[in-house]
Amino acid sequence: MVNLNSSSKVLTEDEIHSLLPNIELLPLIEKAFTLYSNSQVQLPPVTELNFENPSGDVHIKCASVKEMPYYVVKIASGFYENPGKGISSSQGLMLLFDSETGCTSAVLLDNGYLTDVRTGLAGAVCAKYLAPKNITQIGIVGAGIQAQMQLKYLKTVTACRKVSVWARSETGLKKFLDEIDHEYWDITSTNHLQELAENSNLIVTTTPSQEYLLRKEWIKPGTHITAVGSDTPHKIELDPALVAHSDLVVVDSIEQCKFRGELYQMYNHQLTPKKEVVELGKVIRDRSLGRKNDTEITIADLTGIATQDLMIAQGVYETYLK
Amino acid sequence: MVNLNSSSKVLTEDEIHSLLPNIELLPLIEKAFTLYSNSQVQLPPVTELNFENPSGDVHIKCASVKEMPYYVVKIASGFYENPGKGISSSQGLMLLFDSETGCTSAVLLDNGYLTDVRTGLAGAVCAKYLAPKNITQIGIVGAGIQAQMQLKYLKTVTACRKVSVWARSETGLKKFLDEIDHEYWDITSTNHLQELAENSNLIVTTTPSQEYLLRKEWIKPGTHITAVGSDTPHKIELDPALVAHSDLVVVDSIEQCKFRGELYQMYNHQLTPKKEVVELGKVIRDRSLGRKNDTEITIADLTGIATQDLMIAQGVYETYLK
Numbered sequence: 001m002v003n004l005n006s007s008s009k010v011l012t013e014d015e016i017h018s019l020l021p022n023i024e025l026l027p028l029i030e031k032a033f034t035l036y037s038n039s040q041v042q043l044p045p046v047t048e049l050n051f052e053n054p055s056g057d058v059h060i061k062c063a064s065v066k067e068m069p070y071y072v073v074k075i076a077s078g079f080y081e082n083p084g085k086g087i088s089s090s091q092g093l094m095l096l097f098d099s100e101t102g103c104t105s106a107v108l109l110d111n112g113y114l115t116d117v118r119t120g121l122a123g124a125v126c127a128k129y130l131a132p133k134n135i136t137q138i139g140i141v142g143a144g145i146q147a148q149m150q151l152k153y154l155k156t157v158t159a160c161r162k163v164s165v166w167a168r169s170e171t172g173l174k175k176f177l178d179e180i181d182h183e184y185w186d187i188t189s190t191n192h193l194q195e196l197a198e199n200s201n202l203i204v205t206t207t208p209s210q211e212y213l214l215r216k217e218w219i220k221p222g223t224h225i226t227a228v229g230s231d232t233p234h235k236i237e238l239d240p241a242l243v244a245h246s247d248l249v250v251v252d253s254i255e256q257c258k259f260r261g262e263l264y265q266m267y268n269h270q271l272t273p274k275k276e277v278v279e280l281g282k283v284i285r286d287r288s289l290g291r292k293n294d295t296e297i298t299i300a301d302l303t304g305i306a307t308q309d310l311m312i313a314q315g316v317y318e319t320y321l322k
Numbered sequence: 323m324v325n326l327n328s329s330s331k332v333l334t335e336d337e338i339h340s341l342l343p344n345i346e347l348l349p350l351i352e353k354a355f356t357l358y359s360n361s362q363v364q365l366p367p368v369t370e371l372n373f374e375n376p377s378g379d380v381h382i383k384c385a386s387v388k389e390m391p392y393y394v395v396k397i398a399s400g401f402y403e404n405p406g407k408g409i410s411s412s413q414g415l416m417l418l419f420d421s422e423t424g425c426t427s428a429v430l431l432d433n434g435y436l437t438d439v440r441t442g443l444a445g446a447v448c449a450k451y452l453a454p455k456n457i458t459q460i461g462i463v464g465a466g467i468q469a470q471m472q473l474k475y476l477k478t479v480t481a482c483r484k485v486s487v488w489a490r491s492e493t494g495l496k497k498f499l500d501e502i503d504h505e506y507w508d509i510t511s512t513n514h515l516q517e518l519a520e521n522s523n524l525i526v527t528t529t530p531s532q533e534y535l536l537r538k539e540w541i542k543p544g545t546h547i548t549a550v551g552s553d554t555p556h557k558i559e560l561d562p563a564l565v566a567h568s569d570l571v572v573v574d575s576i577e578q579c580k581f582r583g584e585l586y587q588m589y590n591h592q593l594t595p596k597k598e599v600v601e602l603g604k605v606i607r608d609r610s611l612g613r614k615n616d617t618e619i620t621i622a623d624l625t626g627i628a629t630q631d632l633m634i635a636q637g638v639y640e641t642y643l644k
């Protein structure tokens with residue numbers, strides 16, 4: 001860490017990595033959702049820049065919460081040819097500003113890592129509140145950095161160690177299997193997504209797919225699916241009919257999911273949900289709004305909200321200041 | 323400067339100050355406007371956060387230009403009670419990212435200074451292309467940091483040294499007069515805005531006023547007015563009738579000025595301009611689109627566009643790299 005002037009601190013990715021184990025992350029991300037659904041939040045629409053050749057998308061998110069000391073601006077990008085250059089596809093940084101003066105408090109040069117972490121944590125929050133009591137197998141769709149993150153944080157909310165993983169890319173899958181902790185996880189890979197779907201009752205989808213992967217007829221009663229991959233109007237991972245016919249759809253932000261993600265895709269296919277869509281923050285505050293029994297099919301559609309960025313950035317910065 | 327990792331450079335405000343004199347700034351800002359009006363630009367709408375108690379507004383702007391090496395994200399805030407705390411009301415920073423990978427290239431911790439500079443330069447560009455040939459007196463409305471910046475860069479485009487300044491705040495005005503270079507400028511202050519308006523043929527308005535200051539009947543033929551203060555839907559400095567009845571209205575961005583600034587205010591008063599509104603970038607490329615003679619009243623409405631941020635941030639960073 002270097003004090004560049006009296007007011008702005010710059011934290012490197014290494015410093016951020018070393019601070020994270022000292023932070024109780026899951027409650028921070030739960031709070032991010034309850035704060036958001038409390039409406040004490042300013043959370044403007046996501047700003048996007050899109051690139052071709054090489055293809056990439058950049059999302060700029062920001063949020064302020066009444067009476068919080070900082071507001072956050074977060075830039076997160078996905079440049080999907082990066083791995084071929086030996087660079088993570090996710091890049092970006094988080095910024096904290098003083099809510100009373102606008103002064104730059106902290107620059108977290110995380111190179112996209114904190115976005116990956118808070119998205120992984122959001123998956124764990126969904127599993128905690130929406131998965132069936134007895135998770136028999138976790139199905140992970142995709143084998144990128146987010147697939148790793150999901151498993152990392154699912155560890156903290158479920159005892160299930162049985163995992164099936166599917167990915168379109170053989171090399172991606174190999175890398176994932178090379179890096180995963182085989183001592184902890186009882187993991188198998190499959191070429192058959194249907195098989196994964198039929199044998200898992202907690203499924204997490206983590207791909208940037210532009211056509212849907214999971215079909216309605218593959219999903220057995222009692223399954224919970226968290227879809228984290230689709231965060232633009234073009235990406236989709238779930239059969240729109242699956243979303244429409246599930247017993248419960250939970251989203252991070254009803255407003256944001258009107259314009260991106262699985263819920264947007266479902267509406268775009270002229271379908272409507274079986275029951276009123278509920279925000280995750282409301283389920284966290286009142287579990288009775290969540291899963292009713294072990295036969296319901298529940299879906300969580302996460303597009304990522306900036307209060308998650310605010311809470312994790314603030315958590316890192318306050319831990320650094322201690 | 324500190325190399326925090328292989329890819330991100332962080333420049334402090336002091337370093338930025340020391341680099342600026344080595345940069346040909348005016349052509350950079352001219353290019354910012356011509357690039358923008360060339361439509362090779364992605365420039366999403368401004369994102370805003372608003373704060374009460376203390377009151378402040380935060381603008382997040384971003385831009386990418388085809389085939390440029392970087393894209394920019396800029397956060398600029400105005401917290402109007404800051405000066406009472408000994409802090410500039412303008413705060414913020416600029417970020418450059420690699421257009422091919424999304425990696426963070428540079429963090430310019432300018433605390434809002436580069437935004438002030440590029441806005442000052444935009445005023446000079448407007449004067450260069452739109453002011454009458456013979457400037458007899460410069461009228462400066464407001465006495466904050468932007469009033470100083472406007473004069474600083476007007477020096478580079480006009481030989482006129484006669485200035486009249488008006489400000490609502492006596493203390494602001496005193497501070498401005500204390501800090502201005504009296505050797506260079508023949509400066510007088512006035513309590514009568516009408517007098518300033520009637521005796522100046524280049525007027526620059528730099529306030530965050532929420533009711534208009536300059537009346538139509540005060541402005542004499544041949545005057546050019548650059549309005550830089552209003553950059554939100556609530557701020558206004560010019561009588562909407564003055565905008566509507568002027569011979570030419572030039573804006574930085576037609577799209578953006580539909581939603582903020584003087585042109586927005588004019589439309590909001592159900593008025594229409596005498597002639598088609600022209601973008602500054604088009605006037606720079608084709609002077610015949612600008613002032614026709616020395617009797618026209620011309621107006622430039624600047625709300626600030628992110629290609630200005632891109633060009634100045636890139637100029638600073640590339641000069642640093644040399």
